[in-house]
Amino acid sequence: MKPIFIDTSAFYALISRTDRFHEKAKFVYKNLIDEEKTLYTSSYVLVETIALINHRLGFETLKKFMENFENIIKTIYIDRCRPIFI
Numbered sequence: 001m002k003p004i005f006i007d008t009s010a011f012y013a014l015i016s017r018t019d020r021f022h023e024k025a026k027f028v029y030k031n032l033i034d035e036e037k038t039l040y041t042s043s044y045v046l047v048e049t050i051a052l053i054n055h056r057l058g059f060e061t062l063k064k065f066m067e068n069f070e071n072i073i074k075t076i077y078i079d080r081c082r083p084i085f086i
Contacts, residue, residue, distance in 0.1 A: 006045070
């Protein structure tokens with residue numbers, strides 16, 4: 001099975017109802033979850049996504065994002081030597 005990497009733009013489209021790709025992102029995400037695909041992101045993408053959501057949509061939306069995705073998406077923590085999978 002190929003790993004599926006989620007980047008900031010996909011997260012933001014999924015969260016922001018005003019994003020032009022919101023409906024498509026919801027559709028794709030639901031299908032991935034229904035198919036029990038393993039989803040990944042990196043610590044760098046996570047930091048960027050957190051900053052973007054907090055700045056554009058506010059802390060309450062950020063809090064909901066973190067609560068909903070922390071157990072679904074596996075984060076690859078990047079250090080200066082090698083990625084650490086958790």
